[in-house]
Amino acid sequence: MKNQSCFSIILILLALLAGCTSKITESPGTVKQTDKPEIKLPDETRLSTHVVAHWPNLPGWSEDDLYAAWQAFKQSCSVLRQQLIWQEVCNAATNMQATDNKSLRMFFENQFTPYQVIANDGNKKGLVTGYYEPLLHGSRQPSEHYRYPVYGAPDELLTIDLGTLYPELKDLRLRGRLDGRRVVPYYSRAEIMSDPTILKGHELFWVNDEVELFFLQIQGSGRILLESGEIVKVGFADQNGYPYNSIGRILVQQGELPLEKASMQGIKQWGQLNPDKLPLLLEQNARFVFFRELPEDLSGPIGALGVPLTAGRSIAIDPRSIPQGAPVFLATTWPNTDKPLNRLMVAQDTGSAIKGGIRVDFFWGYGPEAASQAGRMKQQGSIWVLMPNSYTVPQLAQQ
Template identity: 40%
Template sequence: MFLFRGIRRVAAVSAWSVLVLLGCALASGCSERPAANESSEAPALTATSVPWHALPGRASANFAPPAQAFQRSCSTWDDADPDQPMHPERAWFGTMGDWQHACRRLAERPDSISLSHRFRQLFQPVQLSVPGTTSLLTGYYEPILQGAQAPSSRYNVPLRRVPGDLLRIDLGAFRERFEGETLIGRREGNRVVPYYDRESIRNGALDGRNLAFLWVDSRVDKFFLQIQGSGRIQLTNGTMTRVGYAGQNGQPYRAIGRDLIEMGEVPRSEMSMQRIRQWMANHPDRVDALMNRNASYIFFQERTDLDPKAGPIGSQGVPLTAEYSLAVDPEVIPMGMPIWIDGSAPTATDDSSTVPFQRLMIAQDTGGAIRGPLRGDVFWGHGPDAETRAGRMQHPATWHVLVPRAALWDIPE
């Protein structure tokens, strides 16, 4: 469901407000943050081993798509240190060596042994729960826009490259306590200040820099493209090209669906991406003000290197698999981890009907609004059906992570 959807591959930067308020000078470096804000603890997960036959929908599940997706994840671990833990806070997730071994064994699968049987041999299902937390599955997709390679009276909404003055500062290079945090801004004199927000960019802050590489015919479609993070552009010459996430302005993501609810414009029970589009169509004079509430702005790059049949590239650096790739919070679930999901999903019709959603999925992406335990975002692919299902999805689910059997001795009971 759009209300909770975020921007893919945009990491949270907790030091941003501190450094901006201090006006962090390039010449003198940055002062340290108080030790009390140094880090946050991983959510307290309750883990319970369960037998394979207890997984709902296992007998009828298709293991081929998630197996192929998992092998793509495996390719990113080839050079990993075997002794490195899969997760710094949860030893029972195993080591990279445990996962590399499982990857090799799965790739060596004899034709006489089914994929489901090989997964049962290599992995143990572990049900996850968090006291006081309700799980939530939403959806995202790869939108298709109408565009052109040159501006015209119809195609007058630019898709921009990353500006040359956008700075990405690795704060871990200055202080160990900031390890993994990135500051995004621009230089103004000898100081780093926040980069232009959505409203400033719309009002011309980046005009005249030759940053546009494609033009589309709808500012609303572009807004939703920025939220999804990647998409396909049907060009006027008859060809289809693809664009992907290239950078972000460092400004915080804000869910405009939540704003519409708080403003009393849309009832919470009706909220969906389709409902937001309907509101925008009915209030064209208020669209820009609503979109400007989300200060985050995404820059794109053309992806001519992608297989037309493959999905966009996710946070793990591998193509996503429609209906089998899942965006998660990497602080909770490591990239590449197989997860058995037991829930429900909307149909492709424009009503409230749902169908069982029980399958093996692979954690291969992240999202700016995908935060906390048992929070996932299902990639539905591209096309009208994918847009409908992604826009209406907001359902609870039961999560079972698959842990290599070599790590079983560490699973808490």
């Protein structure tokens, strides 16, 4: 998938640099040139099939406590009601008077149709991981103790949105910077780490732990306990445009960690034991995340949908498979166990490593228990997306 993405980008940029005029045909994945042969782009716009299911097909559906999921879905509606297909169901959710579990189950069963998500390769199960909101220790001023900067987004960072010209690439945005009159890739993590002048003046905070800062970038949001005792919230602002590269996988490939210990906890422990090797390891993930300070009264970190996440009920998904904001029923197991974890979630976030037809990142919330669960979660799971009854898909199959 990653190689296909790079191939698509290269073809598009070559077409743009050639100065040719183009238009999008109705066939997804094809760019029609007015004066050149067709360029066939890999079709990445549809990663799964949605197959009509029935409520009894959803494992544990009748036992789930739906109140928190209903509240999370109402958060989604602040964005979804801008789309016609969601307006009726969002109005019904907002106007509900009875919110006991029986009434909420009736609401979802009357307003939605469940569709099992099946990956393009036919698989009905995929990977379920976890993420959380970490707590770091820091300061608004650098010192010998607080020397690792948390950066805000630099002014020179450009975002190149190809979705207007190429609708099938509406979720693809390139990052870069100007070098004279040329747009070139933005600086990699290795370049930023080796030259502090690149982002000088964009420091928001300084923290005391380089590994914790790295995982803050992976999680995308967190809290910082300042010397004054104040706790500030920071959230994702932007990123430098490079693909995510798992340092856990690198440690396994290099023989530094066995596969079963390549968890967040295992990587942190390795970093503490190998401080001299740590910078080189971190540089191998070229992706770098920039942050912004968030209002302190937010109920949770802001996800990609633009609404606060709900612990235990929000998930990150690939929007090429699941519509952002939609309710999603997840059937998986608790981290490192066979105990069923079946509950209604809401797709309110995305992530650079969350790619695929059936790929879920489970938001556990804030605190030590959330960190423990998220760090250990690497389960298999199935998902059903709940769509308004007016939703249709081509050649719908029946389960």
